[in-house]
């Protein structure tokens with residue numbers, strides 16, 4: 315029997331489709347350390363004591379309530395988890411952040427406010443800020459003195475984010491950029507102090523550039539709160555900029571490199587979305603199981619009916635497999651990040667390299683996680699029957715709050731297409747060799763098929779064989795589509811959607827298998 319120790323993995327982004335991974339290489343959630351568990355428990359306590367009792371007041375957007383909760387979270391260190399110690403944060407590693415972030419995912423609308431502040435609001439400055447920008451903003455973002463928002467989407471550009479019209483022009487003195495434009499669906503807008511805003515300098519498509527704006531800047535104003543279907547407690551407003559004068563020192567990153575910031579933030583955001591929805595799905599399932607054990611019909615707890623048992627089992631299976639894929643990816647990104655830190659890479663490269671490397675996995679996880687959550691809240695609501703439809707039980711809120719996850723951080727359609735697009739780009743750049751394994755499979759098809767079940771001493775032989783076959787089927791079919799359609803493949807969206815679904819299934823199957831193997835080989 316071995317122990318759960320360091321994972322020496324070498325699997326690069328997207329390579330899961332052509333390479334096997336051993337269970338020793340896969341990170342699993344059971345590898346949590348005592349320190350991580352303590353932080354996770356403290357997050358659970360925070361939600362139990364501070365958030366759960368006032369969910370209705372949060373959803374009613376009671377004045378100042380979410381801000382005061384963010385301040386309390388800051389006091390406990392939750393807003394500065396990812397911020398390095400030199401900037402007043404905790405400097406937690408990627409896996410630690412995953413454990414804590416998962417718990418906050420169960421905090422309904424509050425989780426969106428905190429996630430937007432610590433994620434899309436803070437990360438651009440952490441990743442791409444100059445030393446001065448980091449020193450100016452990060453300590454205050456960690457302490458909660460400043461709250462953050464991120465402004466990419468516009469009324470006319472959502473999925474097509476680079477179609478933004480917000481324009482920045484350098485003034486004659488060369489000291490300030492004058493920004494005009496409008497942003498839409500901005501989370502935390504109602505109370506945020508800093509806004510990372512994406513613009514085009516001189517309206518030039520090649521000069522897509524980010525700036526840090528502050529709400530006190532003249533010409534900066536907000537629309538009314540959007541009336542939303544779910545996550546009602548999260549502030550969502552439009553942002554208007556009319557001749558806002560922004561010091562040129564507030565330009566974030568480089569001119570014309572705003573898309574890099576936007577996409578990098580989305581890569582990490584997609585991973586985190588999956589990570590967070592696990593927390594929401596676990597809560598819904600726990601509540602459904604409790605209700606099913608308490609609720610009696612026909613003088614029998616409904617949990618003893620096969621139909622209800624089947625629902626609970628199906629939810630647990632999907633959740634466990636999504637959790638396996640999410641923590642496996644967390645481990646990959648963590649190891650990549652640590653390797654970059656140890657190699658002396660700069661902060662930007664060290665913090666963004668992992669999510670960029672595993673961008674395919676992040677896109678797949680975003681789709682997987684959001685669809686598992688939707689399944690779980692839907693079936694949990696069904697377990698509650700009529701009470702599921704009542705605002706007195708927790709499921710109506712869970713059901714409403716879940717739905718947004720398939721829309722933001724890139725819609726699931728966009729993420730499905732992205733995953734295949736990135737895989738093909740990796741192949742074209744020679745980063746992944748899809749051709750050789752594809753040709754090997756074609757050769758194998760011409761020979762006598764292998765009818766064996768695999769190594770009989772291997773407990774997971776059947777599962778391993780099914781996985782191998784699934785990978786072969788993907789390479790064969792996707793390879794056929796590439797050969798037949800060539801450049802036209804990118805516009806054959808029905809094929810891309812299905813291909814992405816197969817990729818998701820394969821990554822999830824493999825992650826679940828590796829976790830099961832690791833648990834069996836570790837604990838017997």
Ligand SMILES: Cc1cc2nc3c(=O)[nH]c(=O)nc-3n(C[C@H](O)[C@H](O)[C@H](O)COP(=O)(O)OP(=O)(O)OC[C@H]3O[C@@H](n4cnc5c(N)ncnc54)[C@H](O)[C@@H]3O)c2cc1C
Nearest residue numbers: 464465466467472473499500501721722723724725727728
């Ligand atoms: C509650 C909420 C909070 C948000 N928070 C923020 C925030 O803080 N900051 C921010 O910048 N943005 C935020 N957003 C915006 C969010 O990221 C966008 O709504 C999302 O990217 C989709 O853009 P859209 O709404 O314009 O939909 P559209 O892009 O118009 O898409 C409509 C439909 O068409 C599909 N579609 C679009 N293009 C294609 C294509 N090429 N091929 C196939 N299908 C396509 C989409 O998948 C979708 O189903 C938020 C949105 C909401 C609702």
